[in-house]
């Protein structure tokens with residue numbers, strides 16, 4: 001029995017004393033929000049670190065998703081994945097858009113491009129895929145479909161901070177990509193989020209929408225929201241960036257350790273990458289199938305009994321929640337792969353400060369069944 005509980009993740013924080021001078025600056029200049037100096041600096045630093053052209057910071061990822069849809073004036077129907085955090089689809093409902101669920105690829109657990117075309121109709125305006133667990137979607141296939149049908153693509157990239165494919169940041173694909181800097185994510189600003197966009201004009205519109213639609217002192221051009229990131233969060237983000245490479249390196253070690261220990265265990269598959277050049281090891285999902293001696297939920301309980309709290313990300317599927325299950329695309333028969341994955345998946349603890357002895361303990365519980 002562990003003396004303390006081990007959760008699926010634990011937020012990374014810099015040494016507190018290093019944050020004090022940042023707070024001192026905020027106290028000194030009395031700029032707390034509204035695009036202050038730390039906000040500006042963090043946008044610049046993130047463009048540089050991530051290798052993207054324009055970024056607009058937000059109070060959280062969910063408001064960024066809602067705003068991304070408004071920035072592109074998306075209406076009607078949007079094709080999306082049922083295997084995600086519920087905020088993905090909720091951002092559609094907040095815009096009065098009808099989500100259309102399409103099944104996933106069994107190898108990557110991302111939206112399956114070969115299933116998208118059958119779901120397109122004259123009301124379809126966009127595709128909202130998710131780089132689930134930080135593994136990139138088949139961005140080329142998705143873009144090809146979008147181009148053929150004149151659809152926009154907004155990636156929910158909440159899991160994909162720092163992920164790169166052969167062409168650089170995975171955030172440069174599609175029309176927009178949305179990040180989350182929530183406490184549970186690879187890079188956190190306590191709460192926070194961002195929209196990555198390819199051109200200055202789109203950034204201007206996004207920046208207006210996150211500030212009530214204000215343009216200057218006396219003009220309001222859109223029913224915008226208050227989605228701004230505060231100086232407190234932006235300052236923390238700047239400090240966090242000093243430690244991000246160290247954090248990603250530590251995550252990689254844990255990923256390798258789990259794979260070594262779980263290789264060849266009958267009925268357990270460690271989800272592989274989807275061809276990324278630089279991974280972020282944001283999650284460690286395993287799939288527990290019928291060849292394993294006990295069910296996924298029994299294993300989940302065994303680990304909990306030992307003080308270890310994995311998570312069944314993402315179970316239930318979004319399409320099973322009451323506000324979605326009435327949609328015809330939400331029916332199980334339409335989503336056999338996602339339904340199967342949601343029954344099998346279990347995300348094991350992974351975070352930079354996770355002790356290797358705990359990785360050993362978790363692995364031996366899995367091996368002992």
Ligand SMILES: *Cc1c(COP(=O)(O)O)cnc(C)c1O
Nearest residue numbers: 060061062085087088158180182
């Ligand atoms: C965390 C998350 C969000 C929401 O981000 P918040 O910053 O918590 O609002 C959206 N989509 C996915 C896939 C997420 O994991």
